[in-house]
Amino acid sequence: MVTNFKLRSRSCLPVLAVASFLAALSAHALAEDWRQFRGDNAAGIYSGDVPTSWGDERNLKWVIPLPGKGVSSPIIVGDRIFVTAFSGFGQDVNKPGDIAKLQRHLVCIERRTGKVLWQRSPPTRFPEDRFEGFVTDHGYASCTPVSDGERVFVFFGKSGVYAFDLNGNPLWQKQVGSESGPTEWGCGASPSIYKNLLLVNACDETQALIAFDRITGEEVWRVEAQLYEGSYSTPVVGTAADGSDEIVIPLSDEIWGIDPATGKLKWWVKESLGKYICTTPVIGDGVAYVAASSKVIAIRLGGVGDVTETHTAWSRNAGPGVPSPVLDDGKLYWVGTNGILTCADAATGKTVWRKRMGGKGRNITYASLTKAGNVWLSMTQQAGTIAFRLEPEFEEVSVNRFEADKTPFKCSFAAANGELLIRSDQFLYCIAAGGTANLADVKIKAPKSSISDAFASIIHRSGSPFQGRSANSVGPDQLLMTFDVNNDDKISPEELAESPMPKFVQSMMMKNGDKNKDGFIDAEERKTLQAEMKGKPGEVIGRKNAANRPVRPEVLVKPKP
Structure with a gap:
């Protein structure tokens, strides 16, 4: 009903x-x-x-x-x-x-x-x-x-x-x-x-x-x-x-x-x-x-x-x-x-x-x-x-x-x-x-578009594996650290291969990210990739009232014993 x-x-x-x-x-x-x-x-x-x-x-x-x-x-x-x-x-x-x-x-x-x-x-x-x-x-x-x-x-x-x-x-x-x-x-x-x-x-x-x-x-x-x-x-x-x-x-x-x-x-x-x-x-x-x-x-x-x-x-x-x-x-x-x-x-x-x-x-x-x-x-x-x-x-x-x-x-x-x-x-x-x-x-409807690879589909439609209009949005500095399995603050091709990203994206990231060609994407190279990320043009709903908000909210004062 x-x-x-x-x-x-x-x-x-x-x-x-x-x-x-x-x-x-x-x-x-x-x-x-x-x-x-x-x-x-x-x-x-x-x-x-x-x-x-x-x-x-x-x-x-x-x-x-x-x-x-x-x-x-x-x-x-x-x-x-x-x-x-x-x-x-x-x-x-x-x-x-x-x-x-x-x-x-x-x-x-x-x-x-x-x-x-x-x-x-x-x-x-x-x-x-x-x-x-x-x-x-x-x-x-x-x-x-x-x-x-x-x-x-x-x-x-x-x-x-x-x-x-x-x-x-x-x-x-x-x-x-x-x-x-x-x-x-x-x-x-x-x-x-x-x-x-x-x-x-x-x-x-x-x-x-x-x-x-x-x-x-x-x-x-x-x-x-x-x-x-x-x-x-x-x-x-x-x-x-x-x-x-x-x-x-x-x-x-x-x-x-x-x-x-x-x-x-x-x-x-x-x-x-x-x-x-x-x-x-x-x-x-x-x-x-x-x-x-x-x-x-x-x-x-x-x-x-x-x-x-x-x-x-x-x-x-x-x-x-x-x-x-x-x-x-x-x-x-x-x-x-x-x-x-x-x-x-x-x-x-x-x-x-x-x-x-x-x-x-x-x-x-x-x-x-x-x-x-x-x-x-x-x-x-x-x-x-x-x-x-x-x-x-x-x-x-x-x-x-x-x-x-x-x-x-x-x-x-x-x-x-x-x-x-x-x-x-x-x-x-x-x-x-x-x-x-x-x-x-039960009547089943065929999907109106293939979901054989969700990440690849998004990248093909947007032209980028990184999403959001702002350079502050999600980018390589965060994404790559998701795969730092051995916790050494750099990404190897073997670690990147475990990601859910398509192989062509993995290859693109290693090629563009490994600036010194040592086989890894280190912290400085991640920052460079992040800085090179371009935001999307167009109208943004955005933060209308952010400037009127405190940086951090009011802190609770611990009562005296």
Whole structure:
């Protein structure tokens, strides 16, 4: 059921509250939820067992078409599933159409049957980021919804934040801003919940982390500053040794710890993570692990002010790129965008081992690693989901594909009650042991353009492997350090060969970057490549109010004992 979006009056709220309460009671009867991106505190861990193999007609409970593309992940609230998508524009990367027809959707699905219960499509606010560069790769529905068990919240970037009850009745809506960061990649950070607060990372829209009262929608506080740049991370909360909670937010040149009660800055670490951070930190035993593209860093929580020297446990090169890590039993695991699995010692950051999964192909991976009770899962865009175990030693259990669906898989998993949910650009799948559905029974649309190589496609369309209009945007200085596996601050052809970039791009980068012809691209040569990077001409939405913001937000003064 598709309903035009319209906010109800406050007089309806008591009735809606009763309906929401009854829906919540029904939902909780199923006991297990997966209410946000990557589950509880975005850790990517599910304690139950899940199927280890599936396919077009194997262990498939149901499959349904989605109203359009998207890279957001589904969430599970009792017997309801929520997922977002966009349509009307950008479905064909070569012929995107009229951006004025862009529409975003929040879809509610019954978990038992796959029946669509309702769909809401709030109005799009313009201007929007242009459909070019990596916007063509992730589109306009990249943020995963979040739920408190009675309401569902969705962030649609420049079009705002929306709250609905579980029956689809609109509760409140707020705008957060209409700017764009230097890469012009659009919105990508998923909202999260802390106690009574809905936390929204509006980095792209207004250089701010904003806390809303999740019930009323009133703004409680905002952290806004010029240094708040480059973050597509979901806000996560950790507990320091003294028992205090801290929101951890990685930015381009710093990592911040924010007091959730006041929104004031408690501490910061100066570390250049690059011009974009797609990953979300994981936290354990009072330590935050931030795995960006060019760096992975461990920070002890509980500091005050500049804690770069005092609270940085370790820092290393060669991060995962897009997928977020998993912390488990003293080890930090991540799958790189290049499809290589890394196991690092959480205490030191040193590599324990590395494995290329799924054969020798360049398995481009955006989905974050997920650990279930009986198996680990890593989903590639095109080569299927790799199920593997680590005990007693690394073993690939299976590689699972939906052969008839040729569109990319870029979201992360959701899991509850022994079932897995994943989405492609075309379908939402429910994987369950004994499932008897058949993908052949669903009408399948052929992709409107080949995705045989996402990186090559972007480069061919844009003319450059580096994206954004500004010379401040993503470039070789960050990109190359993603592949510095041996942490020696220079890139060899062997390291570059492990990247997800096409071979012709690797050859081009080595030819242009290795100025002194010693067989490596060193730090000075990376800076030269960065300086030679040219920005794109044309109108930029840009930062309209950056000059009016403080460089760094107000710092929380530690109370005297």
